[in-house]
Amino acid sequence: MKEQLAGALAAEEAAIWAYGLIGVHLREGSEQNQARAAEDEHRVRRDDLVDRLARLQASTAPTPAGYELPFPVEDRASALKLAVQIEDGVGQAWRVVLPVTENADRTEALSALTDAAVRATKWRKLAKITPLTLIFPGRPTA
Template sequence: MSATPTTTQAVEAVQAALAAEHAAVYGYGVVGGRVADERRDEARQAYDAHRSRRDALERTVRGLGAAPVAAAAAYALPFPVPDGAAAVRLAAELEDRVAGVYSDVVRAATGPLRREAAAALREAAVRSVRWRGRGVAFPGLAELTTPATSRKQ
């Protein structure tokens, strides 16, 4: 049986989720500037969703007695985003990363915070599927989404 999550673990996980949301808001600024017109509304909705989650997480961190981690002035993108196709790949990558940190919050939190993190993980996974056109078996759990043949033995 595993130990009950501590407040410190929850704060650390929520801070990581907040940092990921800051990065996602930044990343969706890039996506929105490069994505094709027919997907621009989808990018705007995702941007708004991440801003809303970011704002809620800042309140949650304060409620847990900590100071929210600040956004960086800029973020390094995981790859160049010169066109609409790359913007779509970036959007899917952003959602995968957000899902991963929310899975950590699910593990570290209890009660309403855990339920909210699970909902955020689900939303990110759904957006990832929409951007990518396919899903993964265990969204938010990178170690379980890599094909078995490419994992270290």
């Protein structure tokens, strides 16, 4: 379980980092607010994971000094595309937590997967990417 939780932590860290970059390219107002709210939710999950892993006395990899973007992010369209990709990735990281957890821990992991899928759909709407949903959120596509 530690390994899967560490994976979720890495995904949440990456999401927090990415939203810092995404927000500046979005329209002021509701779009930027949506990015800020998403970043806040990822921070809450990140903090929770740090606590849980500390309780499990698991060592976690340090946050990498830098991330590599999958593509240049320099306008609204690429920022929205990155937001979708980030949320899909967070969903994948949480889905693998489901089989290794039970009860409240599994419920928490399912909330994280579900929230990521819903946020990805919100970003797809703004980006006009169709279909708006994945058939199996969190399932690796490759």
